[in-house]
Amino acid sequence: MTTVLRDRPGAADEPSSTPRRPFRLRGDLLAVAVASLLVTGAALAGWALIDAGVPVLVGWPPLLAQWLPHVGPGTVPAVLVALVVALGGPAVARSCRWGPLLAVAYVASLAWTFALATIDGWFVGVAERLATPTEYLAEIPRTPDIAVFLQTFAERIAGQTPDTLVTHSSGHPPAATIFYVLLDRAGLPGGEYAGVVTAAIGASAVVAVAITLAALGDRDLARTYLPFGVLFPGAVWVGVSADGMFAAILAWGVALLALGAVRRGLGGHALCLLAGVVLGLSLFFSYGLVLAGLLPVAVALCSRRILPLVTGGIGAAAVVAAFAAAGFWWYEGYEQVTVRYYQEGEYGLLRPYEYWVWGNIAALLLVLGPAVVAGLRRAAWRPRAVPHALLALAAAGLIAIAVADLSGLSKSEVERIWLPFAVWIVPLAALLPRPSARWWLLAQATLALVINHLLLTVW
Numbered sequence: 112m113t114t115v116l117r118d119r120p121g122a123a124d125e126p127s128s129t130p131r132r133p134f135r136l137r138g139d140l141l142a143v144a145v146a147s148l149l150v151t152g153a154a155l156a157g158w159a160l161i162d163a164g165v166p167v168l169v170g171w172p173p174l175l176a177q178w179l180p181h182v183g184p185g186t187v188p189a190v191l192v193a194l195v196v197a198l199g200g201p202a203v204a205r206s207c208r209w210g211p212l213l214a215v216a217y218v219a220s221l222a223w224t225f226a227l228a229t230i231d232g233w234f235v236g237v238a239e240r241l242a243t244p245t246e247y248l249a250e251i252p253r254t255p256d257i258a259v260f261l262q263t264f265a266e267r268i269a270g271q272t273p274d275t276l277v278t279h280s281s282g283h284p285p286a287a288t289i290f291y292v293l294l295d296r297a298g299l300p301g302g303e304y305a306g307v308v309t310a311a312i313g314a315s316a317v318v319a320v321a322i323t324l325a326a327l328g329d330r331d332l333a334r335t336y337l338p339f340g341v342l343f344p345g346a347v348w349v350g351v352s353a354d355g356m357f358a359a360i361l362a363w364g365v366a367l368l369a370l371g372a373v374r375r376g377l378g379g380h381a382l383c384l385l386a387g388v389v390l391g392l393s394l395f396f397s398y399g400l401v402l403a404g405l406l407p408v409a410v411a412l413c414s415r416r417i418l419p420l421v422t423g424g425i426g427a428a429a430v431v432a433a434f435a436a437a438g439f440w441w442y443e444g445y446e447q448v449t450v451r452y453y454q455e456g457e458y459g460l461l462r463p464y465e466y467w468v469w470g471n472i473a474a475l476l477l478v479l480g481p482a483v484v485a486g487l488r489r490a491a492w493r494p495r496a497v498p499h500a501l502l503a504l505a506a507a508g509l510i511a512i513a514v515a516d517l518s519g520l521s522k523s524e525v526e527r528i529w530l531p532f533a534v535w536i537v538p539l540a541a542l543l544p545r546p547s548a549r550w551w552l553l554a555q556a557t558l559a560l561v562i563n564h565l566l567l568t569v570w
Contacts (some may be wrong), residue, residue, distance in 0.1 A: 175570075203215065220315070240570060241353070245277050247353065261289075263438075276288075285434075294308060320336070320534055326372070332498055340538070342552055361393045387430075390423065452520060462523055478525075501542075
């Protein structure tokens with residue numbers, strides 16, 4: 112199966128693969144109102160638990176943040192970026208040629224991410240985010256030899272000794288820590304460089320998602336999505352958390368697989384093999400990304416080809432084998448993480464499952480924003496009217512989130528932890544009527560600006 116991609120200015124003005132029949136606006140607003148009630152309920156219930164002495168262990172439920180109204184150097188740039196993208200983004204997405212459009216989208220996403228981050232100031236918002244004692248950079252002085260680091264990694268996860276890995280290094284596979292070690296050795300040391308590089312990679316996820324949609328469906332749908340992908344409220348946590356970078360790595364793996372799946376011949380197989388390597392590598396940045404396995408399956412279903420999935424699987428298996436040969440077995444690390452998660456004094460043991468199993472969803476809604484909530488309502492109401500690629504990819508993200516939530520291994524902090532899955536739900540906003548896109552984009556941006564100006568987030 113070969114997907115024909117339309118690539119000419121103005122193509123998106125023609126009938127697209129999005130549903131033609133409009134839904135009533137009041138249905139969208141009702142969905143947003145219900146989501147708002149859930150967020151409000153989670154906040155009130157969280158505060159009630161805090162007052163009762165229950166260890167919810169966040170400062171402003173359901174988010175890991177504290178109440179601190181403030182402005183900063185990024186305030187004016189963030190407002191300007193929001194206005195430019197919301198008011199002019201849909202027109203640019205329709206008229207600009209595909210290649211330059213992707214470049215513009217990345218620059219806009221990068222500007223939005225850094226503007227939001229620097230509302231907290233450069234040092235607090237960027238330079239110090241990854242330089243705390245619990246973050247990956249704390250392990251750099253203790254990692255003189257990467258080979259030894261890999262061989263001893265699993266045994267240092269669950270112990271409670273001076274040699275035990277710090278929180279974030281122990282909670283993730285070794286590639287996350289190794290990335291920052293290599294960054295340091297490349298002459299980019301410290302939290303400032305780490306923050307900039309991490310956010311710059313994370314901001315590219317919007318491009319990878321758009322490429323995937325274009326490859327599996329048509330570029331009209333991807334064009335409609337792009338302004339929403341740029342003004343993603345979750346960018347509050349993309350800048351700066353390593354999970355934002357993980358989201359981009361995963362997204363590029365899926366994008367490469369989609370490009371390979373719709374291309375015949377050796378070139379297609381090479382792309383799929385490379386995609387498998389990237390997807391396999393993503394498993395060694397975060398254990399939770401194993402739940403993203405449905406995304407490659409969605410690509411196979413939409414392209415109606417199973418061979419790319421097999422080729423990609425070979426690439427992923429090669430990465431797993433390489434890490435095993437170097438001394439780290441993925442499943443052993445995962446087992447040790449589950450042990451540490453429930454050790455005495457650890458947050459995983461203390462935080463109440465009964466609250467976070469639904470409080471997590473409230474946090475996710477703040478990451479996605481009202482436009483995505485409305486798009487999700489439309490997709491649920493008439494799934495047969497939704498383009499197959501859009502439905503399959505969003506469903507994969509939603510299923511991954513459901514499994515993570517019910518597992519009990521995601522209790523709080525999902526505003527960053529679930530970013531790799533959330534970016535695949537955002538394209539549902541493309542189902543909204545084009546005449547109202549500017550208003551929905553303004554709503555998305557307003558939510559992010561309100562969160563970042565009223566709360567001091569940890570990431």
